[in-house]
Amino acid sequence: MPVLASLVIGLNSTALPSADCKASEVKEFTAEYLEKVLEPSGWQAIWRTNVFEVLVEVVDVEYSALKAVVRLSEPFLCDSNVSTFTLECMQELLELKKHQLPVQELWVVFDESGEFDQTALAIEHVRFFYQHIWRSWDEEDEDDFDYFVRCVEPRLRLHYDILEDRVPSGLIADYRNLLSQCEVLYRKFLNLRSGISSSDSDSEAENVSMVEGLKLYDEIEHLKQKLKLIENPLLRYVFGYQKHAGLQAKGSRPMGTKITHVVSSTMMASLLQSLLREKLCSETCDEELEIQFHSDPLTAVSACYEGDTVIICPGRYVVDGMFCIADSIELEGYGLPDDVVIEKRGKGDHFFDCTGANIRISSLKLVQHDAVEGILSVHHGKTTLENCVLQCETTGVTVRTSAELLMKNSDLYGAKGAGVEIYPGSTCTLLGNGIHHCKEGILIKDFLDEHYDIPKITMVNNVIHNNDGYGVVLVKSTISSDVKDIAVKNSEGNIQTIQSNGGTDNVEDLGHEELHECATGQLELHERAEMSEQTAGNYEIANELVATSVKKSQMHKKRLSELGITEADDNLMSQEMFVSIVGNQFKRNGKGSFGTFLF
Template sequence: MTGLLQEDDDSRSDYGSRDKPGTALGRAVPDGNVLFPDIFHTDHLLFYERFKAYQDYILADCKASEVKEFTTEYLEKVLEPSGWQAVWRTNVFEVLVEVVDVEYSALKAIVQLSEPFLCESQVSTFTLECVQELLELKQSQVPLQELWVVYDDSGEFDQTALAVEHVRFFYQCIWRTWDEEEEDDFDYFVRCVEPRLRLHYDILERRVPSGLVADYQNLLSQCEEVYRKFLNVRNSIPSSDVDSEAENVSMVEGLKLYDELEHLKQKLKIIENPLLRYVFGYQKYSGLQAKGVRPTGTKITHIVSSTMTASLLQSLMRDKLCPESCGEELEIQFHNDPLAAVNACYEGDTVIICPGHYVVDGVFYIADSVELEGYGLLDDIVIEKQGKGDNFVDCTGANIRISGLKLVQHDAVEGILNVHHGKTTLENCVLQCETTGVTVRTSAELLMKNSDLYGAKGAGVEIYPGSMCTLLDNGIHHCKEGILIKNFLDEHYDIPKITMVNNMIHNNEGYGVVLVRSTVPSDVKDAPAETTKGSSRSGTEGLDLWEQTEVSEQTEGNYEIASEIGAASAKKSQMHKKRLSELGITEAAAGFVLLWTPHVRTKLCVWIHINVTATAQHAQNQRHVPQSDFKETLESQESLMLRLVLV
């Protein structure tokens, strides 16, 4: 580890000439008891600096088998062969050395000990003689990635320091020992370097969930272990053509290890892909297993307080902990971290959070029926989330209750509270959001009352089909949208049951309530319309004209496909009409729809504007156009706008 002494804002991975004399890199003071000279501070490089270096100067369009060759050519151009000092670091010791030559093809430097001799070791018996003996065994060759270049303000060794840093970072964070086993059909930079580099910086910026980071590191370790076993088995198979039972057994074992290795590598690639890791790579909630009742059968009250005073303890005893108030003897545990308290909970436990500002780095996974309760004034009990990649609170318990808390989220990419299963009650809380606010998933239930939610860059509340959501006396404001009801006509799920009473939805960028439905072709008038070649037509009208057209052998397949599409669209349209009828929505002649719900003190006046455009492009004579050249473009757009009218 190094401490930053100074850093120049103009530092760049610039491999051209420099106009200003002197170094453009910062310097750092090595930690420890030995006074080593300052070193170049190069481990702070930005993503685009490393990206440009690997893409433009080091790897370019090389294949995996050519990585070492391209790296050698790069080092020969920019790395000074001698005349510079470095700190040689291992897991055991640090020694000041001087570089006298470089073995570019081996990515090693030939070094000698500097005078005076400076060494710091975790082993007290590691002396000058030990270092000399070690260098003799290594023939004075040290890997470049174990060297940290000593600082020089002349600027002469800037490119040397950057080159060593790029080599060190590449082999520590990008290169995998099995990369050379991969096929060379694709550009190595595009296939491996760029996604791994992006993942590295996403992790540094805490944009990846902590659970996914742990999974990735675990997969890397497993892959390294399996690959090592695979190499041992492969090397143990003799190269002779004579078959033997031992050789056959080794081949079977090798095939099993190879399949396991490929499976692990595919998992790594999914996580390394910025899109796939959120779609397929990480089942965030699969590990939320309820603990159930504690083996002893007892229920524990967890008290969370950063500092416990006598007066606070006396108040807790009077209001929450005395047998008279709860009717039974209580077992109590004390914590200074609310996340640790929640992780220690079993079914039926209670967490009482005392006044304080708590900063947590992790996710509240609540899989049992527990209660989180703030004790004191609402603004005095603040739980602030660190880390951009994680959710804040994930609920899957059968009956969870959260009350009297203020949850604050900064620079996040995930929502503040997700209800996946069971029922969650949120009462008298303040939610300061960053992305999406509260999400109610399919088959989940949320009761939210007397709470204030604001700041979401998405919807304040997202409601999925098949869920239940009751919103009573809440404030939802300063979000992109107030309430988003998703896919409410989806035939695969029940219509969401939503009750809203006395909610103040105001000062949002978009609409207060938004209904999202899947896009389907709308019905058109039965009367045929005059059309010309190349003109726009509605989807069903175009299909009617097709039925009247003599179909040749070349276009018969297109006609059958169009008929199937038309039938499917008509069936889906009828199903959506049935859904609208179940909701109590009827079409009015003026194009307005009135939605009345018996449990809501609001009337929704909905104006549906439907714009369907279907275009079919044909050649001058359809009969002579090959089926592969025939194209049809069907564009369907629906916009749904809502106006909330209080009654």
């Protein structure tokens, strides 16, 4: 930020009292800024291109063109991989350029006197601006006094977010690819437009060129909109990028073979013997295994096909990238989780993105540092986590719509958001886990919307403790009055819902018969008096989830009634939540075992 701020201050201090300008005025203000701080002559610089570097001396500056008038320094110094750049060649090249070079192609040579320090800094400002902020099409966009707010500020924020590893690597690649495409199309558009404008004829070829120009213009505008979505920090993750969308399963190998990948930073003879005895050549192994060895777990997973197994030997592995698992594979630590540690470097990416039909991860410890994305996200298919330790930084495990998670005998902690996020239409089974020291233990997303299916949730024998907020929190919208009217009309009695603060409020007008029908065969409701303080949350959670499920059923019936449908398919009408919440313990959660968040 300070670099561009200096440039903007320099530009605006010359003419504009405000902190903004038109895009068409940027070059003029930059020239005025350079005229104030740049030494007009007497300094040396390196003229640097992709092919060569040559020492030149600046004899004058054409401020309005943002160019310096130069001559070759004596003695002639040139560094190039191509031997053809002789003194004569460079003189001829400079003559073709009329000895004028863009200032952003010059790097000021250090001078002990410090006389040219401001000159070097000013050129760095200009170079930064034209490399990272300015776009060749900016002048043709809306020419209003909001260029800084509309273009400079979001691009600058994105640049520093990238430097600080706060943007997923895939999104960075997408952004740079979009920029490159847009630049190519824009140059093509300019060439086409100049060809049309220089011709006075009304020929068929010119009409075709105009049609092509319109198509190019539409393509450029479409790419520019995509760039703006990524540049806007509020829209970046909502519309700009879905990493899992590009994950493609490899499927089985052509010959149907399955490979066991062994990961170890160093392979000792004793370790290899243990692996052969316990994992690779066990008595139950009927066929000979093909084995590949890797030193990096990320490389091993990337090499996997459907049905492969990855065995990770004890050690601490630091990875700089994301595990994208689109095939059904098994990832297994050889030893205790604390002995097999995978540590994530970089802030911008998820740790694990899972889309495979049946993925199994066991006996691993996953560690995040300074992350901005969750530790594991299940987008499609089923992922099983067993006997794992998850040291989170932001969100913990996310179960997306239509995905399934089975998490068993694992320990999850440290999330600044929820330890587990459950989306509508997902299936989440949590058995014997510890979820603690997160902002919220488990967060269940709102599923009352007609487009959402009810999630299927099973929670048995988990210990949810020492979270800042609730042990379990249900996010839902404020119930509309028409739904309440339906509940009152259809209810013969009221059910008292136990609140997270320990009191009881008559908050939902739900019939006993409806609630009992919804929960029959799925949940056994115990009397609160018989519960211990630590397990009382089981009743609260199940009661609220079942009640919300009934509301959704009522809303669905009302919509069908409004459409004149009196009989509906049983599958549509019985979207009850499969709830099994038994034996969980809730200890020392800041706001209690269960709560709801209304929006």
